[in-house]
Amino acid sequence: MSTAPRGRGGQGARLAAAGLLTVAALAGAGAARAGATTGPGSAAAPAGCTGTSPLTCHYAVAPGEYDVTVSLGGATAGQTEMWVEARRLMLPATTTAAGAVAAYSFTVDVRQPEGQPTGQGGTGNPGLDIRFTGSAPRVTAVSVKPATRPLVAYLAGDSTVCDQPSAPYTGWGQMITTAVRAGASIANYADSGESSGSFLGNSALFPAMLSKVGANDPVFIQLGHNDKQTTASAYRGNLTAMITRIRAKGGVPVLVTPPVRRLFDGARLTPTALHVNGVGVNLPAEMRAVASAQRVPVIDLTARSKALVESLGPSASAQLFLRSSVDGVTDNTHFSQYGATRIGGLLLQSIREQNLPLAAYLH
Structure with a gap:
């Protein structure tokens, strides 16, 4: 049986259409902003994100599959974990040296309710939620786009x-x-x-x-x-x-x-x-x-x-x-x-x- 990525027919068309809305939404509220970092003495957080430790980000996207790329690091050393939606761990504690920046990519399933399908324990927020924790979260950029062939x-x-x-x-x-x-x-x-x-x-x-x-x-x-x-x-x-x-x-x-x-x-x-x-x-x-x-x-x-x-x-x-x-x-x-x-x-x-x-x- 093949494990190669493949097209989705109707779902692909829906994602393509959603992508037009997503790009527009992300441009104002969720797209990565180059050069933005978090941590002591840093610049503002990436667009769509608030706080420092934890750093929380929200993106107004429709249910579906999304490619998410994050850049971790900055002027000072850091240690960052990345969680999405209802406590799904995407990146365990990851250390970055002072002055270093590393990119990590994931494909994330977004659903409403975001946790248990029957809503047990709460339904969460519509859209994609990302939380960066760790002893010293350092997030340089976040980007989100529809995944077309996952x-x-x-x-x-x-x-x-x-x-x-x-x-x-x-x-x-x-x-x-x-x-x-x-x-x-x-x-x-x-x-x-x-x-x-x-x-x-x-x-x-x-x-x-x-x-x-x-x-x-x-x-x-x-x-x-x-x-x-x-x-x-x-x-x-x-x-x-x-x-x-x-x-x-x-x-x-x-x-x-x-x-x-x-x-x-x-x-x-x-x-x-x-x-x-x-x-x-x-x-x-x-x-x-x-x-x-x-x-x-x-x-x-x-x-x-x-x-x-x-x-x-x-x-x-x-x-x-x-x-x-x-x-x-x-x-x-x-x-x-x-x-x-x-x-x-x-x-x-x-x-x-x-x-x-x-x-x-x-x-």
Whole structure:
């Protein structure tokens, strides 16, 4: 299967039309202004941006995919992180030496609501929001323009995947964005509390996502955490329905077994941690069976996360999840930012190993 960028037909035409409006809007409120820097003793911030630490920027663009280029650095040394929309990390802490300027480019998915598709946790602001944080943010310029031929990787999942609006909760979908280079974007349609059936049936979730899937776009499906009473036949049927409809659009479905919970019996994880549900269904095994029957790729995130969590043991594995001493809450299902980064890394490793469509766009 090809991973090369390709045209979007109607979407491309819409983006081209939007581009005319975007250029006009950005010229007054969001286009990069050369020579503008942030930090102590610096010139004004780039147009569309306010503050210093953090520096926040807003661009009045329509939903879609956008190429964003930022220049970091300036007269004094800096350390800058870049976040977009609902806490999607695009650039981890990056150091620039005094007098140095470096450019970084990304392709960003813009959606309204900007976080979880059902609006859980808030809907955010229409348009594109960028936040530069770090110990000493230094931003020289920002430019935004419509992306005309991006590969879009869609995420269908639950609260362990979604764009969590508030720290410390973090979905792995918010962290894998740091590994994706310009030319591809992550469109995260994961939503808290969703099972395979509710995700399939909610018009704001699978139907809304499917309407945007284009040829060769990968769709990563991780559902199972909330299928606590789902029968084996219903679970298989829900996954098969998604696969069939994604293929009909020319997309590439990829099944992802759910990451484990941190529930130990001695040094080993319990069946509940491994997603054997309340009616005795081994959900990861059922997902693997569907993948085999439908001949679709499967990423066994259950097995990979089991190996990671058990290797760390009952004590050290707590850092992957939420701890009362650090996060103010104890939660053995949802990830800390560190945990979401590690789990996302396992997914990215499998994408590379299987040479899935997104692999060609990973750093």
